[in-house]
Amino acid sequence: xxxxDEVPDRAADDDIVRAGGLLRNAxxxxxxxxxxxxxTMARLAAARVAIPPAVLRVAAMQRSFRLLAAAAAxxxxxxxxxxxxxxxxxxxxIMEAAIGLQPVSAESVLSYTSEALQ
Amino acid sequence: MIESDDDAALVARARRGDDDAxxxxxxxxxxxxxxxxxxMLGSGDDADDAGQDTFVRxxxxxxxxxxxxxxxxxxxxxxxxxxxxxxxxxxxxELRFVSDDSALEQAVDPSALVVPTDDARATRxxxxxxxxxxxHRAVVVLRLxxxxxxxxxxxxxxxxxGTVLSRLSRAVLQLRTSLGPVWEEFTE
Numbered sequence: 001x002x003x004x005d006e007v008p009d010r011a012a013d014d015d016i017v018r019a020g021g022l023l024r025n026a027x028x029x030x031x032x033x034x035x036x037x038x039x040t041m042a043r044l045a046a047a048r049v050a051i052p053p054a055v056l057r058v059a060a061m062q063r064s065f066r067l068l069a070a071a072a073a074x075x076x077x078x079x080x081x082x083x084x085x086x087x088x089x090x091x092x093x094i095m096e097a098a099i100g101l102q103p104v105s106a107e108s109v110l111s112y113t114s115e116a117l118q
Numbered sequence: 119m120i121e122s123d124d125d126a127a128l129v130a131r132a133r134r135g136d137d138d139a140x141x142x143x144x145x146x147x148x149x150x151x152x153x154x155x156x157x158m159l160g161s162g163d164d165a166d167d168a169g170q171d172t173f174v175r176x177x178x179x180x181x182x183x184x185x186x187x188x189x190x191x192x193x194x195x196x197x198x199x200x201x202x203x204x205x206x207x208x209x210x211x212e213l214r215f216v217s218d219d220s221a222l223e224q225a226v227d228p229s230a231l232v233v234p235t236d237d238a239r240a241t242r243x244x245x246x247x248x249x250x251x252x253x254h255r256a257v258v259v260l261r262l263x264x265x266x267x268x269x270x271x272x273x274x275x276x277x278x279x280g281t282v283l284s285r286l287s288r289a290v291l292q293l294r295t296s297l298g299p300v301w302e303e304f305t306e
Contacts (some may be wrong), residue, residue: 011290019290020262022297022304026243027263029149030156032169037144040170044140044177 125189133180143189144173150190151197157259158201158252160244168204172197187273194264195274198256205252239300246296254289257282 011019125146131139151172152165159165175196176183183192247255260271261282272279294301 011287011294015290015294016262016286018301018304019258019293020265022243022293022301023247023258023262025304026240027157027247029153030161031152032148032166036148036166036169037141039166040144040173041137041141043170044137044174 126185129180129183129185129189132177140173140177147190147193148173151193153264154194154197154259155201157247157263158198158255159204160248164204164208168197168200171200175200191270191274194260195276198260198274202252202256205255242297242300246293249296250289250292254285254292257285258289258293261286 125143128139128143128146132143148169151169155165155168155172159168172193176193183189187195247258250258256275257271260266260274261268266274268279268282272282275282
């Protein structure tokens with residue numbers, strides 16, 4: 001195209017084909033990193049117990065199940081149900097449901113919570 | 119129309135709170151969601167975050183999924199909305215913190231004047247895609263990267279077919295201009 005050519009206002013079909021080829025060459029099919037389904041399920045479980053979004057975002061970005069567990073613990077404390085859960089003695093099953101992972105002891109809940117709050 | 123009996127059965131189980139069904143739906147459709155999210159946001163933590171958001175939103179609104187489109191198309195629509203929201207909030211943050219000087223430096227990037235190596239070429243192409251407005255980028259990702267039809271693209275973005283065509287045309291013209299020699303030398 002010379003300086004005197006008019007700039008077209010509509011892309012030609014072969015330009016569209018070319019753009020597609022360029023983009024597909026530059027961006028091969030990508031996939032999420034390993035453990036994506038685990039992270040998503042942990043996040044879904046955490047969402048069910050109303051984890052504060054900001055805490056959850058940090059936990060997910062850190063790819064940290066310990067932090068996710070801590071986030072769940074913080075939410076449980078924040079929701080004011082923690083003492084009730086401990087008193088009923090079924091905190092393990094609640095935490096297990098909350099984070100969708102391994103059972104977590106009361107000691108771990110406290111330790112994860114204090115770790116996350118640092 | 120639900121894509122397959124398996125999807126329909128898994129969705130029914132997920133509605134009853136079956137986490138194993140939820141996990142299998144994530145595993146089955148994460149590749150389609152990744153294509154959309156990575157096209158819009160690139161790779162990295164933001165993309166992973168948006169991918170998780172997509173599925174969490176889907177599971178939280180399972181009752182509103184009536185199966186009128188395929189599950190994959192429905193998830194891609196949520197992924198696209200999630201990515202567009204992420205881009206808009208990033209843009210708001212940038213407008214608050216990026217100075218006029220750095221915007222000027224980007225506008226006169228001297229590397230735009232030479233033909234780059236393969237890696238640099240790919241980077242340039244990704245940057246050119248990233249420089250499109252979010253609305254134009256969405257059309258390019260669906261039509262050109264994912265090779266969806268104009269109708270499907272319009273359905274996912276919930277815009278008329280004519281708007282898809284006009285955005286695609288403008289986006290391609292912008293790509294051609296910003297890529298310069300990379301555009302001219304490309305042969306498939």
